[in-house]
Amino acid sequence: MRSSRRSFLTATGAAAALALTGSLPEIKSAAAGWTGRPDRRDPFTLGVASGDPLPDAVVIWTRLAPDPLAPFGGMDRRPVDVEWQVAEDERFHRVVRHGSVKAGPEASHSVHVDVRGLRPWRHYWYRFRVNGQLSPVGRTKTAPTADTQLSKLSLAFASCQAWWEGWYTAYADMAKRDHDVVFFLGDYIYEFGIDRGIRPHSNEPYITQQTVTLDEYRQRYAAYKLDADLQTAHANAPWIVTLDDHEVVDNWADEAHPSAPPAQFRVRRANAFRAYWEHMPLRLAQLPTGPDMQLYRRINYGRLAQFNVLDTRQYRSDQAYGDGTKAPGPETADPTRTITGDAQEKWLLDGWSASQARWNVMAHQTAIARLDTKDGPEVLVPMDTWDGYEASRNRILGGAAQRKVRNLVSIAGDLHRSVASDLKLDFTDPASATVGAEFVGTSISSGMDGEDLDAGGATLLRENPHMKFGNFQRGYVSCTITPQQWVSDYRVVDKVSVQHGTVSTRAKLLVEDGRPGISEVQE
Amino acid sequence: MNIPRQTVIAAGTLVAAALLGSSSVPKATTSDVAVSVAPEQLSVVGLPCFPGMLNLTMTNTGSQDRYADLTLDPTGPLQLSRTLFSSWLPALDPDQPVSAPVEVRVPRNAKPGSYKIGVEVDRQRVTVPVTVNPLPPKGPGDNLTLGEQATASSTHGNFTLCGAVDGDKDSEHWDTLTGWNDGTRAAFPDTYDVALSTPATINRVELYTLDSAKYPARVNGLRDWDVQVKAGDTWQTVDQVRGNTVGHVTSTFAPVQADAVRILCLDGNDHTYSRIVELEVYGS
Numbered sequence: 001m002r003s004s005r006r007s008f009l010t011a012t013g014a015a016a017a018l019a020l021t022g023s024l025p026e027i028k029s030a031a032a033g034w035t036g037r038p039d040r041r042d043p044f045t046l047g048v049a050s051g052d053p054l055p056d057a058v059v060i061w062t063r064l065a066p067d068p069l070a071p072f073g074g075m076d077r078r079p080v081d082v083e084w085q086v087a088e089d090e091r092f093h094r095v096v097r098h099g100s101v102k103a104g105p106e107a108s109h110s111v112h113v114d115v116r117g118l119r120p121w122r123h124y125w126y127r128f129r130v131n132g133q134l135s136p137v138g139r140t141k142t143a144p145t146a147d148t149q150l151s152k153l154s155l156a157f158a159s160c161q162a163w164w165e166g167w168y169t170a171y172a173d174m175a176k177r178d179h180d181v182v183f184f185l186g187d188y189i190y191e192f193g194i195d196r197g198i199r200p201h202s203n204e205p206y207i208t209q210q211t212v213t214l215d216e217y218r219q220r221y222a223a224y225k226l227d228a229d230l231q232t233a234h235a236n237a238p239w240i241v242t243l244d245d246h247e248v249v250d251n252w253a254d255e256a257h258p259s260a261p262p263a264q265f266r267v268r269r270a271n272a273f274r275a276y277w278e279h280m281p282l283r284l285a286q287l288p289t290g291p292d293m294q295l296y297r298r299i300n301y302g303r304l305a306q307f308n309v310l311d312t313r314q315y316r317s318d319q320a321y322g323d324g325t326k327a328p329g330p331e332t333a334d335p336t337r338t339i340t341g342d343a344q345e346k347w348l349l350d351g352w353s354a355s356q357a358r359w360n361v362m363a364h365q366t367a368i369a370r371l372d373t374k375d376g377p378e379v380l381v382p383m384d385t386w387d388g389y390e391a392s393r394n395r396i397l398g399g400a401a402q403r404k405v406r407n408l409v410s411i412a413g414d415l416h417r418s419v420a421s422d423l424k425l426d427f428t429d430p431a432s433a434t435v436g437a438e439f440v441g442t443s444i445s446s447g448m449d450g451e452d453l454d455a456g457g458a459t460l461l462r463e464n465p466h467m468k469f470g471n472f473q474r475g476y477v478s479c480t481i482t483p484q485q486w487v488s489d490y491r492v493v494d495k496v497s498v499q500h501g502t503v504s505t506r507a508k509l510l511v512e513d514g515r516p517g518i519s520e521v522q523e
Numbered sequence: 524m525n526i527p528r529q530t531v532i533a534a535g536t537l538v539a540a541a542l543l544g545s546s547s548v549p550k551a552t553t554s555d556v557a558v559s560v561a562p563e564q565l566s567v568v569g570l571p572c573f574p575g576m577l578n579l580t581m582t583n584t585g586s587q588d589r590y591a592d593l594t595l596d597p598t599g600p601l602q603l604s605r606t607l608f609s610s611w612l613p614a615l616d617p618d619q620p621v622s623a624p625v626e627v628r629v630p631r632n633a634k635p636g637s638y639k640i641g642v643e644v645d646r647q648r649v650t651v652p653v654t655v656n657p658l659p660p661k662g663p664g665d666n667l668t669l670g671e672q673a674t675a676s677s678t679h680g681n682f683t684l685c686g687a688v689d690g691d692k693d694s695e696h697w698d699t700l701t702g703w704n705d706g707t708r709a710a711f712p713d714t715y716d717v718a719l720s721t722p723a724t725i726n727r728v729e730l731y732t733l734d735s736a737k738y739p740a741r742v743n744g745l746r747d748w749d750v751q752v753k754a755g756d757t758w759q760t761v762d763q764v765r766g767n768t769v770g771h772v773t774s775t776f777a778p779v780q781a782d783a784v785r786i787l788c789l790d791g792n793d794h795t796y797s798r799i800v801e802l803e804v805y806g807s
Contacts, residue, residue: 071594071606071607072607077592105592106590192680192681193680194677194679194680194706194707195677195678195680195706196676196677196706196707205604208678208680209680210680210681212623213608213609213610213623214590214609214610214611215592215605215607215608215609218609263615263619266613267610267611267612267613267619267621270611270613271609271610271611274590274611290588290611290613291611
């Protein structure tokens with residue numbers, strides 16, 4: 001067995017885990033020839049973002065990258081002072097917080113400022129300045145205080161944005177609608193690409209090449225974040241993010257992936273996590289320590305809603321029966337297998353025991369509801385969703401029922417299709433109790449245009465009586481939550497293969513307070 | 524060397540980025556990252572699809588996990604697929620090397636001679652000598668596609684476009700070292716073209732499709748294809764292969780003038796991908 005020579009792996013906080021490159025000589029950047037004259041290139045090519053709002057705080061983010069696809073984003077390898085401002089108005093007449101931080105090469109010259117001392121449940125505007133150059137202005141919003149009886153919350157959730165498979169038109173629509181917060185539920189980047197894609201430059205190595213090393217993951221994030229619609233969506237609302245498989249590699253499970261033995265895979269995971277943190281508006285609490293990252297966390301919107309943001313990749317058992325789509329069996333039912341890991345499962349259940357929220361939301365990667373994909377009596381279910389981890393599903397849904405969790409709602413992605421379902425205690429028995437509602441959102445672009453209802457979607461609707469709605473186009477979900485009801489508005493794009501497709505509401509689904517499951521589908 | 528754990532709180536504002544700053548860190552006198560490059564020297568030629576390959580390795584020999592940046596600085600006509608390799612490096616016992624490849628290319632008109640690539644991590648520098656050799660002969664009896672520019676309808680992300688003209692026809696090296704695999708699953712046709720460096724009269728094409736112990740041709744190899752040659756602006760089919768189940772197929776045809784050769788892939792034995800390990804073209 002390999003062992004660590006050092007102590008802080010288990011002992012101390014994330015900051016200590018950073019190995020520093022401060023001793024590196026300063027070399028010329030990719031934009032060679034710069035010799036100390038003021039750099040007039042725009043450093044804010046990747047936009048701005050904010051995230052993880054609290055009643056008194058929000059993280060604001062940017063990354064300095066004047067030549068975003070070049071090594072070090074085209075930055076010289078020296079730290080740079082970045083000034084920031086947070087104001088109560090978009091013209092910055094009333095600046096309430098400001099400061100200066102150093103952005104250095106060890107974090108890709110990214111900036112994560114955890115702005116404290118803000119007032120609850122109000123909009124703020126923020127911007128950055130480097131060498132007299134101003135960033136775009138971002139708008140964000142704090143959460144309400146814990147005891148607030150919030151009358152209405154507006155949120156959007158999205159996932160799966162394969163760059164070469166379509167334009168991010170859904171984000172342009174998302175930004176036009178006024179959301180208090182946006183959830184991103186995984187597959188922000190893809191670690192691979194296909195060299196014949198929808199967009200120009202789809203065949204460039206910065207899109208297609210397998211990302212393994214840290215410089216490669218950093219470059220992939222830069223390539224994706226150059227998209228103007230994505231930048232607009234980030235700049236309009238705070239995001240709460242979690243990751244799924246493609247931020248690392250297709251269908252990884254804890255330390256298991258067929259591409260490499262665990263010791264080698266841990267290095268890839270560490271590189272992927274590092275680049276992820278650098279490019280997301282996350283707090284220092286989420287900074288990875290090598291291949292480990294504390295991503296599951298809880299965010300409250302007063303008494304109205306509690307969001308449990310899950311991580312069902314990092315701690316899961318390897319997929320049953322070699323992954324793929326298989327019949328359920330002893331392996332999928334094995335109580336020693338888990339999709340959340342023991343600690344996260346306990347954290348989730350304990351949190352529910354203490355929750356005073358009207359709506360208790362799981363914001364996570366993939367479908368909990370059973371998805372029988374095979375017509376007729378034979379049952380074939382995906383091994384990568386909660387179907388492959390039935391014991392986990394029973395413990396979580398059973399645990400929610402035992403604790404009489406009020407208004408359980410699951411929001412997820414991964415499937416590249418919209419699927420709305422009742423969550424059942426026993427999915428094999430239609431008469432079994434419904435314990436919650438699940439809204440799986442489709443992809444932003446992954447899978448290209450799609451169609452309203454494909455053969456696979458028709459089969460799902462026939463074979464899964466708990467499923468109430470399906471659609472196979474691209475888009476996102478816009479939700480309005482009040483104490484009385486939850487409304488999920490499935491926004492779909494007619495085409496992502498062309499720029500400026502048309503976005504419309506495909507269906508509205510309602511959940512009523514005190515009545516588990518989906519109570520109405522308006523098509 | 525590590526930063527002591529610290530909390531920076533100023534005026535109610537926790538500045539996360541400050542914890543990541545490195546400006547105050549004292550400079551190391553020696554590095555705890557061992558660097559190696561394999562091979563230690565390299566020879567390349569100015570063929571467009573025939574890069575030299577170096578494997579870069581960093582090993583953490585210290586007592587703490589860290590991140591490190593390896594930079595590459597080529598001289599003369601050398602063109603690198605990357606000039607940076609950054610990674611997390613765990614401090615483990617025994618040591619765990621972390622590697623990444625870099626491709627080295629030179630233009631066809633590069634002047635033969637001696638060049639070098641500087642490889643640097645922290646303050647340590649390793650120099651890799653690179654010899655640019657004259658272009659290989661492409662006369663009668665020589666494989667005219669070796670290292671020449673390939674283009675394809677698509678290429679799967681795990682493969683390189685040049686994998687079928689790299690002189691390696693060993694199917695056991697499939698996926699990791701050689702071969703071309705298209706990028707569109709279960710969609711045919713696919714095309715794989717190679718442009719000849721100068722127009723030539725050709726009469727034979729040797730196609731090696733995937734045929735290894737693990738992936739036999741009758742299960743995973745190319746099944747149906749046309750061999751086409753281009754002269755001027757027109758493509759002409761010179762052979763058709765149907766129902767193939769073996770790893771190596773020779774197409775011979777009447778001598779024809781060609782600028783380029785295309786394999787028009789119509790189906791594979793598993794009906795998913797087109798797979799070519801090597802494509803060779805000969806003249807009379």
